[in-house]
Amino acid sequence: MLLKIESLTKTFGAATAVDRADILVDKPAMIGVIGRSGAGKSTLLRMINRLTDASSGRILVEGRDVLTLKGAALRAWRRDCAMIFQQFNLVPRLDVVTNVMLGRLNGHSALASAFNVFGEADIRAALGHLERLGIEGHALKRAEALSGGQQQRVAIARALMQNPKFVLADEPIASLDPMNAQVVMDALRRIHEEDGLTVICNLHTLDTARRYCDRVIGMRAGRIVFDGPSELLTEAMAREIYGAGAEFSEASTSTSIGALAPDAALARAASGVSAVG
Numbered sequence: 001m002l003l004k005i006e007s008l009t010k011t012f013g014a015a016t017a018v019d020r021a022d023i024l025v026d027k028p029a030m031i032g033v034i035g036r037s038g039a040g041k042s043t044l045l046r047m048i049n050r051l052t053d054a055s056s057g058r059i060l061v062e063g064r065d066v067l068t069l070k071g072a073a074l075r076a077w078r079r080d081c082a083m084i085f086q087q088f089n090l091v092p093r094l095d096v097v098t099n100v101m102l103g104r105l106n107g108h109s110a111l112a113s114a115f116n117v118f119g120e121a122d123i124r125a126a127l128g129h130l131e132r133l134g135i136e137g138h139a140l141k142r143a144e145a146l147s148g149g150q151q152q153r154v155a156i157a158r159a160l161m162q163n164p165k166f167v168l169a170d171e172p173i174a175s176l177d178p179m180n181a182q183v184v185m186d187a188l189r190r191i192h193e194e195d196g197l198t199v200i201c202n203l204h205t206l207d208t209a210r211r212y213c214d215r216v217i218g219m220r221a222g223r224i225v226f227d228g229p230s231e232l233l234t235e236a237m238a239r240e241i242y243g244a245g246a247e248f249s250e251a252s253t254s255t256s257i258g259a260l261a262p263d264a265a266l267a268r269a270a271s272g273v274s275a276v277g
């Protein structure tokens, strides 16, 4: 078992953001977490990475409860599960390759980190990740000079520098236009398939989850109300997840990613040229 989440709960005062979530991951997977705003998706992901303290429950990885980890063991866990955020969280004025190498800081001694010392191997690894993501041509630009889709790919490269086992992506495409959203989702799918990483990705929209994820977890008001292969996610179930009435249609949760020509997006990714984002 890669990951076993048992009865994970988070309360904020009287409100329960995540209510006794149980999730089993027995092999590397690409998992989409869907639900309307406030359903508890971010809180769930942040508890896994320990950015938010859980109120109760357990998160078992390799026989240990990550909720009990402290100090070096907690830092090691955070290296194992990289986070990707909606707003990219890069250092805007630093160049792209340095931003990527920051993903290694956890692995260096405090002294080396303080002097910003990166070895040649770090630089090579960072450039390799950028190349794989089609943006090596931007390595020396300041991060703030890149489009949103390019910045999110830099954030993915930074995550890969940690050599993680899990990538937790919290609404990674919510700030992007459909073209850039597709390029970023393609990148996440590839790192799942090629590197065997487990990717858990919060998504607002059902069509994106269906298209990219093998498994979908649907949350409503803190509870997991669906967990299964995306093809079993019926329209009736989608209505239940989104709490919509009979007028519900999938189009209302669509980012229209599917409407794009995939070849155009891939060509752009490969050339490092991206639509405005």
Ligand SMILES: Nc1ncnc2c1ncn2[C@@H]1O[C@H](COP(=O)(O)OP(=O)(O)OP(=O)(O)O)[C@@H](O)[C@H]1O
Binding pocket: 012, 015, 016, 017, 035, 036, 037, 038, 039, 040, 041, 042, 043, 044
């Ligand atoms: N720090 C906090 N303090 C108080 N309440 C919070 C806090 N963080 C989240 N909540 C509440 O917990 C619930 C779940 O929030 P969460 O952000 O996890 O939902 P979400 O599904 O990720 O929504 P969104 O898609 O809008 O980010 C919401 O009712 C929210 O208001």
